[in-house]
Amino acid sequence: MSLRDGPLSDIKPPLTWLAVAALVVAVVVALGLFVAGRRADSHGPLTTTRRSVENALGGASGVLSTPIRWLADASDAGRAYILASSQNRQLHRDLAAAQTWRDQAIALREENARLRALLGVRTDPPIPMVGARTVLDARGPFANTRIADAGSDRGVVEGNPVLGEHGLVGRVTGVAPQVSRIMLLTDVESRTPVLVARTNGRAILTGDGGATPKLEYLRTHDALREGDRILTSGDGGVLPRGLPVGVAVKGLDGGWRVALDADASPIDFVRILLFSDFSQLVAPKALAPAVLPPTATGAPAEAPTLAAVAPSHQVAVPKAATPAKAP
Amino acid sequence: MARVTVQSPNPLNWLVTPALFCASAALVLALPVKVFGLQAPEPVFAMAPAFAWAVIRPSMLPPFALIGLGLFQDILWGGPLGLWPLSLLAVFGLAFSVRRVLTGEGFWALSAWYGALCALGFAVALLLTTLAAGQVPNLVGVLLQYVVTLPLFPLSWLLVERFEDADVRFH
Numbered sequence: 001m002s003l004r005d006g007p008l009s010d011i012k013p014p015l016t017w018l019a020v021a022a023l024v025v026a027v028v029v030a031l032g033l034f035v036a037g038r039r040a041d042s043h044g045p046l047t048t049t050r051r052s053v054e055n056a057l058g059g060a061s062g063v064l065s066t067p068i069r070w071l072a073d074a075s076d077a078g079r080a081y082i083l084a085s086s087q088n089r090q091l092h093r094d095l096a097a098a099q100t101w102r103d104q105a106i107a108l109r110e111e112n113a114r115l116r117a118l119l120g121v122r123t124d125p126p127i128p129m130v131g132a133r134t135v136l137d138a139r140g141p142f143a144n145t146r147i148a149d150a151g152s153d154r155g156v157v158e159g160n161p162v163l164g165e166h167g168l169v170g171r172v173t174g175v176a177p178q179v180s181r182i183m184l185l186t187d188v189e190s191r192t193p194v195l196v197a198r199t200n201g202r203a204i205l206t207g208d209g210g211a212t213p214k215l216e217y218l219r220t221h222d223a224l225r226e227g228d229r230i231l232t233s234g235d236g237g238v239l240p241r242g243l244p245v246g247v248a249v250k251g252l253d254g255g256w257r258v259a260l261d262a263d264a265s266p267i268d269f270v271r272i273l274l275f276s277d278f279s280q281l282v283a284p285k286a287l288a289p290a291v292l293p294p295t296a297t298g299a300p301a302e303a304p305t306l307a308a309v310a311p312s313h314q315v316a317v318p319k320a321a322t323p324a325k326a327p
Numbered sequence: 328m329a330r331v332t333v334q335s336p337n338p339l340n341w342l343v344t345p346a347l348f349c350a351s352a353a354l355v356l357a358l359p360v361k362v363f364g365l366q367a368p369e370p371v372f373a374m375a376p377a378f379a380w381a382v383i384r385p386s387m388l389p390p391f392a393l394i395g396l397g398l399f400q401d402i403l404w405g406g407p408l409g410l411w412p413l414s415l416l417a418v419f420g421l422a423f424s425v426r427r428v429l430t431g432e433g434f435w436a437l438s439a440w441y442g443a444l445c446a447l448g449f450a451v452a453l454l455l456t457t458l459a460a461g462q463v464p465n466l467v468g469v470l471l472q473y474v475v476t477l478p479l480f481p482l483s484w485l486l487v488e489r490f491e492d493a494d495v496r497f498h
Binding site for chain 2: 015016018019020021022023025026027029030031032033034035036037038046050053054057060061064065068069071072134135136137138139140141142143145146147173174181183187188189206207208209210268
């Protein structure tokens, strides 16, 4: 006997009120998730569940995108065939310009090596990297992120910088075994310490969901100019210094923005630098002064020498990254 | 006394299938593929069922289906958890509160309501993102995403047309 045929058949539940109650409960649950999600640590159940779903999504999108990639490759091949002649002329011009730069680069490299040897400058070890393909892409104003098909299985950890073909793309904000979430520089939550190459001025590159992130907290003695190169400053030790970011442009709102180098080419393939935070590289004990400074009331003691505070006089200078693993 | 048998529409048809369609469409459009150098737009597919489910019938299921859809969208796009569930529930809640006005309306009147309620949903998302990130998202980008979400109204209309009259209790 079903419920409808029984003695409860005359009871008419107030469906509208039940629906309203369900709506209220759902809103409370969603609000709770919003608040809890902001405070979740990287090993909590919310984050772990999220990474598991991302792992599955990464696998599914890899399969889904295969036929679409074939179509895109075919269209690119057709376009390249049609434009072959003009591309050839352009490549000849680019090659001629690049040869001039090559000669200058060789001369500068030799001079640089000589000066480093003279000063006893210590370079950072090369940063290993892994290649990855991006399999999902969020482009809206509320989130600019990508999922790349390289995860903790290949040594990727949260915070690793990500490079495209021409420059910095963003950094890793979440890692699952086989995929990692990349927050792009344009994401509304992205903040990146940068410097102006010409003036050595500092700024914070702040994403807002648009194509050109803003330069905020700009500190520079010389005024910024259109076309100034913007690089990562390495401040805070999260990113290595000197990664290309883009060029300064004046925004429609009158503020300074950055046209990203990474936009010059598709970022289907990325390089994830397995860069460790400087705070992990440096031994804290080596930075602590061996001799404490004198107290104000006591007899003057011998001040700590520079050698005691910084045992090595060598200066760390970043060096070009080299690939560690093939994609 | 003659007993009238009430035939409720199967939730698989009016709830689960549209939800799966929206999730699949969002996943396909999130693939990083450009065809002829153009990238696909990124509309919020879930806005269509959020509006339609409120018009079709009062039920306890849609709010929880919207939480599921919204969470899927949050994870797919990498936004803060809870952002799209709250936004979709705002659209659903307001549409539900004016359900008596919406039932029986024609295509153009409902499309106007859909546009207005979608604007509310995007406003909620804008507010929550500003709170979470401490930064106002690019308003042009928000407007563009809103504009590409508006043409999804026929999907909403299809659901309303198919299921609004399916349960005589809510006429």
